[in-house]
Amino acid sequence: MRPFLALLRRDLGLAFRHGAETLLGAIFFTLALSLFPLGVGASADILARIGAGVIWVLALFAVLLTLERLYQSDYEDGSLELMVLAPVPLELLVFAKCLAHWLTSGLLLVAMSPLLALLMALPAEAYWVLPAALLLGTPTLTLIGSIGAALLVGSRRGSALTALLVLPLYIPVLIFGVSAVDGYLMGLGGGAQMGILGAMLLFAMALAPPATAAALRVALE
Amino acid sequence: MHGYANPLRFQRIADAVLPWVAVALLVLTPIGLYQALVLAPPDYQQGEAARIMYVHVPAAWLATFTYALIAIASVVALVWRHPLAEVAARAAAPVGAAFTAIALVTGSVWGKPMWGTWWVWDARLTSVLILFFLYLGYIALHDAFEDPARGARAASILALVGAVNLPIIKFSVDWWNTLHQPSSILRLDGPTIAPSMLWPLLTMVVVFKLYLVLVLILRMRGQLAQRQIHNLRARGAAGAGV
Numbered sequence: 001m002r003p004f005l006a007l008l009r010r011d012l013g014l015a016f017r018h019g020a021e022t023l024l025g026a027i028f029f030t031l032a033l034s035l036f037p038l039g040v041g042a043s044a045d046i047l048a049r050i051g052a053g054v055i056w057v058l059a060l061f062a063v064l065l066t067l068e069r070l071y072q073s074d075y076e077d078g079s080l081e082l083m084v085l086a087p088v089p090l091e092l093l094v095f096a097k098c099l100a101h102w103l104t105s106g107l108l109l110v111a112m113s114p115l116l117a118l119l120m121a122l123p124a125e126a127y128w129v130l131p132a133a134l135l136l137g138t139p140t141l142t143l144i145g146s147i148g149a150a151l152l153v154g155s156r157r158g159s160a161l162t163a164l165l166v167l168p169l170y171i172p173v174l175i176f177g178v179s180a181v182d183g184y185l186m187g188l189g190g191g192a193q194m195g196i197l198g199a200m201l202l203f204a205m206a207l208a209p210p211a212t213a214a215a216l217r218v219a220l221e
Numbered sequence: 222m223h224g225y226a227n228p229l230r231f232q233r234i235a236d237a238v239l240p241w242v243a244v245a246l247l248v249l250t251p252i253g254l255y256q257a258l259v260l261a262p263p264d265y266q267q268g269e270a271a272r273i274m275y276v277h278v279p280a281a282w283l284a285t286f287t288y289a290l291i292a293i294a295s296v297v298a299l300v301w302r303h304p305l306a307e308v309a310a311r312a313a314a315p316v317g318a319a320f321t322a323i324a325l326v327t328g329s330v331w332g333k334p335m336w337g338t339w340w341v342w343d344a345r346l347t348s349v350l351i352l353f354f355l356y357l358g359y360i361a362l363h364d365a366f367e368d369p370a371r372g373a374r375a376a377s378i379l380a381l382v383g384a385v386n387l388p389i390i391k392f393s394v395d396w397w398n399t400l401h402q403p404s405s406i407l408r409l410d411g412p413t414i415a416p417s418m419l420w421p422l423l424t425m426v427v428v429f430k431l432y433l434v435l436v437l438i439l440r441m442r443g444q445l446a447q448r449q450i451h452n453l454r455a456r457g458a459a460g461a462g463v
Contacts, residue, residue: 147382151375155365164361165379168354171347172389211382214299218374 003088004096011100021069025062026108032058033116044121051120052130052181059109059134060170063141066105067149067162070097071216075153084220091209094216098139098146098208106138122185129184136197137177143201143208144169150215173200228445231305235438242438246431253428256421264418273331275421279429281324281349285390287317287433288352291359292384295377305441307373310380311363312440316433318356325349344393345401348386355383 015022036054040046074080083093110131117126148166155161176193183190257275264271294310297303328346329339340346363376394403405413414422 147378151362151379152365161358161361161365164354165358168351168358168386169382171351207382211378215375215378218371218378221371221374 003086004092007083007093007096008100011097012103015100015104022066022104023108025066025105026112028065029058029062029109029112030116032061033119036120047121048123051117051122052126052185053178055113055116055120055130056134056137056174056177056181059113059138060141060167060174062109063105063138063145064163064166064170065159066101067145067166068159070101070146070149071153072149075219080153080216081220084216090213090216094146094150094209094212095205098142098212101146102139102142106134106142109138110134125184126181129181129190133177133180133190133194133197136194136201137173140173140197140201140204141170143204144173146212147208147215150212150219153216153219173197176200228305232442232445235442239435239438242431242435246428246435249424249428249431253421253424256424261418261421262415267335270331270334273327274418275425277324277327277331278422279426280320280327282426283429283433284317284321284324284349284352285387286430287313287320288355288380288384289387291317291380292387295380298377299374299381307377308441308444309437310377311373312437312444313433314356314360314363316436316440318353318360320429320433321349321353321356325353343401345390348390348393351386352390355379355386359383 033054036050037047040050071080074083084090086093113130113134114127117130122130145162145166148162148169151165152162176196180190180193180197183193253275258272261272261275263269291310291313294306294313298306298310325346328349332341333339359376359380362379363372366372366375394401
């Protein structure tokens with residue numbers, strides 16, 4: 001457990017020290033959202049109709065944008081090699097890195113989502129439904145993205161290929177995330193979709209660390 | 222299992238199998254097409270338009286089948302470091318992507334007269350579209366590295382991760398209430414399709430499968446030859462250096 005906490009503390013420390021870079025995802029999240037009222041018209045009923053979907057899609061992109069910092073810099077300065085060689089399960093270290101990544105990317109999006117719901121003129125219920133759904137969904141995005149980031153460590157082409165690898169795997173989270181929020185907002189209830197989001201999170205927690213670890217071992221062979 | 226890892230033995234088996242596959246394909250293709258386009262009765266609801274099924278269904282089956290093949294080959298490649306499995310998986314990927322594209326396009330052409338729209342975002346169509354992108358991602362990742370061995374292994378891991386999509390495609394028509402019709406052939410209570418339509422369909426499935434085998438053998442041979450040329454060149458360069 002000590003290496004886990006040490007790595008978590010190191011990654012969080014690095015993220016705080018590179019404050020602007022860490023906030024980039026959250027800034028993108030807000031900035032991109034503000035384009036939609038300009039693009040589709042600012043009438044409240046249109047915005048409320050598409051609000052949940054737009055916010056979820058932007059959350060996907062915001063997480064995607066920050067994936068590259070997950071392993072690439074560790075690969076370049078050699079610390080990734082030490083993690084692979086360490087006498088600690090690599091899966092555990094991967095999990096620590098994902099947790100640190102989520103705390104500095106996904107959690108920010110969760111915290112900001114009520115504000116975005118306000119900007120998209122969503123009904124008051126969305127102020128708790130949207131963060132709740134994102135709280136269950138964004139860790140899954142980090143975990144799935146970690147596989148894609150690890151597969152591409154050290155490759156010649158970066159982010160465009162990450163999107164091609166990761167976005168198809170994000171689609172289930174998007175579908176159930178949006179339908180959970182829309183379900184609550186339309187008064188149909190979204191408990192089942194929330195349950196599926198939770199199930200996907202558990203699946204990702206079980207499967208993503210070993211897959212990521214395998215990908216990192218291949219990268220450093 | 223490791224007996225088949227020898228590329229020379231693969232070449233011998235491939236050389237023996239290839240003419241038979243080619244002949245069977247040449248014979249069965251006109252038979253299958255004749256059955257499908259002439260002998261099979263038009264559908265009582267959909268009329269002649271339903272004949273596109275004889276291309277659409279085999280293509281869609283083969284699209285998922287090829288991905289399953291790639292996933293299995295990837296497991297073999299990762300666990301036993303089987304060199305031919307990687308070659309087979311990479312050789313199958315563009316073929317699978319082509320089958321997926323055919324299934325999507327023919328489905329779209331079929332959907333226009335039947336559903337009144339080229340495309341709907343229902344679960345089956347969406348999951349097959351995801352499959353198409355998984356194929357593209359697999360191919361792109363495979364070729365993204367200077368070191369081909371690294372690309373092959375990374376792509377194998379991706380293929381395994383993407384395999385979670387296969388059951389979603391298969392059961393999407395049962396889990397969700399979709400516009401795409403549920404399965405009418407592989408059912409526990411027997412096929413609900415008329416035998417006069419089932420037989421041409423099965424013939425076409427065999428034709429598509431033979432085509433897959435044929436192209437797979439040709440592409441694997443090509444890749445092995447390429448590798449040999451690469452090795453000979455490297456040896457030649459090393460020799461010249463001394």
